[in-house]
Amino acid sequence: MNYLEDKRLLELRFSNGMMMLPFIRYKLLCSKNQGNVISSTEVPLSKIRILYRLFSNLPHIGLKKKKLVFFSSTLFNIELENKKGTYYNSLDGYYYNLFPNDSLLIEDADDEFRWRTKNSYRAMSFIKTYLLSFSFSLSRILNKIKPIRRTDFGYILKNYPDLYTIEELGCLDYFHRIYYSLIKWLLKKIQCKCIAVNCGSYGETYAPFIKAAHDLGIRVIELQHGAITTDHLAYHADSYITQNKEFATYIPDCLCTFGEYWKQYVDWKYEIIPVGNPHLNRCIKQYTDVKVISDFLVISQPAIREYVLPFVKDLAAIYSNKKIVLRLHPRDGIDCYKEIIDKFPNISLSFSETNLYKDISQAHYVIGGYSTCLFEAMAFHKKIIIIDVPIVRKYFPADIGFWVKSAAELNLISMSNCNSVDSNNLWTNGFEERVKQMLNKYIE
Template sequence: MDSRSQIRDIILDVERNCNVNNWKVNDIHLWPYIRIHLFFNLIDEIEIGKTTSSYKPGNKKNSKYIYRGFKKKIRKTLECINSVFFFFNWIKNIPNRQTVFVSSNSFRVNYRNKRFNRFFDVLVEDEQAYSNYMYLEYGSTLTDQYKHENVFKFGFALKGFLCTHIRKKTKLSLDGYDYFLSYLERYEYCKKFSNKFSKAYISQWAKTIFIPKVIFFKKILRRISPKELIILCYYTEDIYPLVAAANNLGVSTIEMQHGPQNKYHLAYGSWYAIPKTGYDILPRIYWCWDDFSANEIKEWADSNSIYSVEKYGNPWVDYWNKKSKSYISKDFILYTLQPLPIPLDVLLHNKILNIIKTSKKKWFIRLHPRQWNDKEKIKAILEKHSLLDTVNVDVDNATVDPLPLLLANCSLHITYSSGSALEASYFGVKTIFIDKMGLSYYPHLFRNKLAFLADFNSDDFTTTLEDYFKAID
């Protein structure tokens, strides 16, 4: 059994045997939040293994550390005061809009000398339906976004609101949560999760973090009065409460596909325990790229009229299909990297680097947007193997140029398990997966001979990969 099947089986077993829908705060079900964290924790434990830190804090209480602590408290107090003033000014300038696009900088690319949202900005350009819009962005302090006058970053405003917010009484139910934690003990991989997501932790998070954020977003949404939220990746700490607030106010919540969606991705697939009233944390509508993704979500969504699935296509790919695809290079191999949980020592293992070194083709090595902080580390690995300054390897253009343009001009795509494989298929480009996860996540690509497996962990990995090169050539 592969790891994602194992993880899915564990979570579905928990849902069958624990009263997961009993856990609510102010009538908002908490299970989606807990489930998705359990999903990613199991990925971390099963696919990466446990990590330990060599750091031991010690017991330093001398005057130097007391002074530093005092300075830190003053800095935090001043920041809190500044954020409060920022919040009142920020909310005063929030406009009324029909459509709110919810995104982050990781979905932007360098295009037209700006940070261009590859999924949303193309809709704004081509669709009159989205002429009355704004962005709510999370996790970004940049100011060079395309049409930045429509971009409202809420992080610092949220901090200001939380500094002034007076907590109200909350209605919390965690009936059966202790049994859930004890039930997890039968699985060796769940200990780390159980230790962190204790009853006390979930109670504190729900009352002091989640509900105040829901109140903040309700306040914002009442001011904007939107008809719809279109969201890229709903399963982040600040977007859970935003989705819950929008659903509670009757605003349409639409999750736009940004990668693989299937029964093994437990943020999207296999939601078989949804109550009739639905989960407020989950978006109601799913915008899918293709039939396979849509059908995977329909498998559970069709049983509850609250949820629906629409196949609207991939806006970024559709945009480039209408444009000229001339490029600086052709017939190269595109290798798309991925961030954690896949470690760099796998992505850039000697076996792979040696194949690149002996290849007759040029290789474009593309970093994932969440790997920007690792860029110099990745380049150092390539330089160590005398690959960085060769004409055969391109990292910079491969990373900053639009992915559809690269896919339209490459001869082959290689990846561990990236959703880029889906986009490659739209250009008729074959993908070689170097991990068995590809078999689970993209079975339709294998059926259609658009995907092949060269298992990195197998002894014949190099031979298999080279055989594919010859066959595809």
């Protein structure tokens, strides 16, 4: 399948010789397809507040020498039930716990430069956020002092005029040099043998990051954190890109997936190893006998908020005697939903700090667009309702769930799951054995 259809992009370089395409490919695809873009209506943080939050967390940028490093996000942290203020990382934490003496967890801040927890793991650091922020800030300063103008920039500006300005390209050029050097320094200091990343296949800031690791001979694995489907732009690429050996140095060596099902939607030629979803498996056991207390759980997504909001309004009005829980995405703003919360007493909010699987297990029906949560709800044998709009049709398999264009179309009595996908194919068992077998050879 053709996506970019422009082989000239492989030849474009930043001034340090690094390829431009690994950084800009995902943005190119998004601009072409008008998908996978999350917009926010929230007011940007002031620079003073950002600096304050970064300064107050400086004590947590320390490093330890470890064989395994997990680059994660604070957004994966979930608060333990009955232990307020105690968190665990619902993705990388399970890998970390298999090798506690050999692992370092480096967590990024959220979009507002906050961390949910500061001491959930013995070897933990926040340093990557600082290196990234420093690299962007310094690149802007240097480009103002000495602007970079390259012939390769002209090609982008002429053929993709809405992608970047000449100033932005100059900043990216400086950014690559600075960030690449800082990441190499970081990895040398840790002396690791293998790193795990999320979103490594996207490129962007992970492109120079992964390139630095490979130049040091460090193995890079990506951990699946969400659904990978037929139109997930990060995992699809033209054959002239996937077969390019130099481009391969900017993406991971291996992708660890939740199950066999997801492999079919990945074009990259790296190794794909199904290891399972340990957090899901743990919670299935934990919430097996939980009582259903809500009728509908609606999974919000910022990218389809314009469809979710009217659907929820109609749902609350039509089923005024039913309890509806609206679970917000980590990047959702509460203000966007204030109106419906105030208007409909049968709607309540749930936030990402609450265990997702607890919300799923306590609901009878799960409603959403193309979120991974809908696949996960299948493991709990819940009835899935899909909001039928074009962007969801594009990103979610048509053979899963009961599709409706509006809440008025729901017929709860006759509704069936309509799933033709085996849940066991989505979620592989034997996580501990599979991961130990994979990683032991890198740390011995």
